Amino acid sequence: MTDPDAALLDELRDMWAAHDPPPVGLAATMVAAVATADLDHEWEMLVLVRDSVDQPAAPVRGLASARMLLFTAAEGWSLDAELDDGQVRGQLLDFDGDMGSVEVTLETPAGATWTTRLDEVGFFAIRGQPTGLFRFTVRHAGTVASSRWVEA
Template identity: 35%
Template sequence: MDTDDFSADRALFARLREMWQDADPVPADLADRMVAAVAVEDLSREYALLTLVEGSMPAAVRGESDTATLQFSDGETNVLVHVTATEDGSRRVDGWVDASALAIRLVQGDRDWSAEAGEHGRFAFESIPPGVSHLRIVVRGADGDVHDFRTPQFEI
């Protein structure tokens, strides 16, 4: 192809673009609405609210108190996690979820552990090495829909 062919193609595409802009213009707020829609969808999956209930920081597990309590919520599901350092240097993670949990996983990098929710949504992980972690919980909501609840990363 020579330069004349590219010029002709550019001119044709410019006319097509102009025709569609006149016939069916893009709504002025489309980009903002799409960003908002994607952000709302990601909020429940990726950005659960992290609140420190006890202790000053998650690093307190390695400090004098050797415990930390964290609360996570996405507005529908609430999870409370209590982390305790054990004598051998590993961690015990006790948790409670207020929704019907179908699967619970504690993830650290490429390693993960599973637990089952017992009565009142209680679950536990034992002998977990210290490190940056997050929880992934498959829950059945009040509406019957199944969705993935994922906490932000936290240090145990």
């Protein structure tokens, strides 16, 4: 594009921006729409409430090399996970439904997944430890809850 063309295009952009601007409050309406869509959608978020990398090293012997994560879901249950030595172990806590129907998946943005089921008291173990970003997804009775991406 020649410079005069680029300059005229800039002028046109300024003209449209100045004389047909978005309605006041449009961006706020869209922010609210996105926030509500997140809730309406079958995807419920697992909210990360504790990450041991943000805390002083655990004083308990044996956990020095482990990373602990705790997520809660709006439904009231939570997911506790420990990443250690090529393995992810954890437990679903305060879960009222059928433990046998629950699937826990560890995912990476590149599409790698590790999926497992819970034992009768809610424990799970996944062999494999992600590097980079990962998240947990919990499926049960047709609902899906995913955590935000967490850096390994």
